[in-house]
Amino acid sequence: MENLRRKKPYIDMNKRSLIISSLFLILLSYSNANNYQATVVKLSPTYYYELNEITTDEGALDTMGNAPKAGSFNGDYGVGGPEVGGEGPLYVFSADDFNGIAVPGLGGTDNLAHYSNNSGHVTLGDGNLYASSSITVALFFKAGPAQGGDRLFTNNISDPTKSFQVNVANNGLVLSVDPGSTGLSAERTLYMEDNSGPDRRLIQSDSGWFHVIASTSGNSGNERAANFKLWINGVDRTDNLQPDSTGWGINTGQAKIGGRRADPADSTTHSGAQDEVAIWLDRVLTDQEAMSLWEAAITEKKIPLVITDIEITKNIDDQEVKISWNSRRGRIYGIYSTTNLVDGDWEELDDSVEGDGEITSFTDPGVSVDDKKRFYRVVELE
Known part of the structure; x- marks a missing residue:
């Protein structure tokens, strides 16, 4: 031979x-790999959940292949409950344009999303596998009213040197790194561009979709809280993060998208939807890398x-x-x-x-x- x-x-x-x-x-x-997805993969996240599933049978797939198993859909999926295969973002919120900002780089109507709808979330696995002192999470989410501090992403880890949560609550978007503490050493709430008060547009259903890139690094909870970086729809909003005192608990020790507790209908389950969840462990994306994701989202391009x-x-x-x-x-x-x-x-x-x-x-x-x-x-x- x-x-x-x-x-x-x-x-x-x-x-x-x-x-x-x-x-x-x-x-x-030609493949249907679109500009945003291809750009995420090029940046080599540890995990990448595109959330394009149309059934719950095989779980939520990690595009990078690093997760030990597929994430499980937790809830009674079907009519009136959480949904897989829902419409992904076509536009994201803009304060200057009622119609929003088009994001054709995601694939248009071919791109699908996961809808928690207050009654379902994705359990990824052992939170320790989704935890590191330096971490970046990028995702799209569809806004909805918050009940008990809805989790967009949480690794459900108690260690303040590795814990990370992206939440939406009564005052809007919150980043947290220490479930055992509150305020300056543990959390930040997103305020308006002029810092006049909390930016509650991120919990208003009429706002539609948002693109979020959140990151931190450091050797303690206090240091990591001080090192938060946040991009919203292509704009660096880090200077609008303020240290409110609320406290953000954890449960189950399992990393999750769209929820916190074991009960999928718990008040901490997100009321809206999530899409394109990418997680970088031991890495904070640079400003240039963060901007490349946004540019990819707003630019339509097929990858041959x-x-x-x-x-x-x-x-x-x-x-x-x-x-x-x-x-x-x-x-x-x-x-x-x-x-x-x-x-x-x-x-x-x-x-x-x-x-x-x-x-x-x-x-x-x-x-x-x-x-x-x-x-x-x-x-x-x-």
């Missing part, structure tokens, strides 16, 4: 035609599906062709082949190849040695 790997045309007709087919694929096959490698294994009676392409974990791809581009008669080889991560491969066995040329096409199906 002879294994050949080539990335440039060579004399052998089989090798050359297959490489040409990869160029053909680059021109004609590119064949990254082709391997040909020649056997005595036939040959195998292995193709690899850039992919997204959990996406489904279809593989098609033809020897005649003119007729457009594509044979379906497989319509259910699941993305393994950044690169996925498929092997076509038993290709005739008589084939002088063969073209392959990869299409993202869902």
Whole structure:
């Protein structure tokens, strides 16, 4: 058995035609990876929950593949309760434009979101796996009235050197790092741009969606509370964080999106929706990186599906062709082949190849040695 790997045309007709087919694929096959999602992945978060699930059966998928298991949807999902597969953000809040700011970089109506609706949340796993002294969380959330301090994200950790919560309460958005304390050493509430009072627009249903990037770092609760950074819809709002004294408790020791306690209908479950939750451990995004996420959200751009490698294994009676392409974990791809581009008669080889991560491969066995040329096409199906 002879294994050949080539990335440039060579004399052998089989090798050359297959490489040409990869160029053909680059021109004609596109994935649905949108600008925002691709930019998040490029920044290498520890975990990334796109929350595009349309059923609860397999849980909430971590695009990066680092979570030991999928997050579980906690609640009675269905009509009148929490929902998966709801409409994602098309616009985010703007004080200057009633219609809001368009965010086409998320994928438009193809992008889906998780709706807690006061009755369901996502349990990610052991909070210690979602905790570090330096941490950044980026997400979109749909505003709604707060009952008992709704959790958008919490790792439910008591240690003030690693605890992190992004909440919405009666006074709007709150960041917290010490469940055992209140005020200056533990929490910050977002105030208006002129610091005249709390910014309650983030708990008003009419406000719609917001994009949030929150981070901190430090060796103590007091230091981490002083080092909060906050971006809202592309604007650095760090200077509007004020030390109110409320206190933000924890429960279960499980990291969660959209809730705090075991009971999905608890008053701390978020009334709105969440989308595109990315978590960076041991890392605070720079201002430039934070801005790149916002720019990606407001800029529509499709990311092309590119064949990254082709391997040909020649056997005595036939040959195998292995193709690899850039992919997204959990996406489904279809593989098609033809020897005649003119007729457009594509044979379906497989319509259910699941993305393994950044690169996925498929092997076509038993290709005739008589084939002088063969073209392959990869299409993202869902």
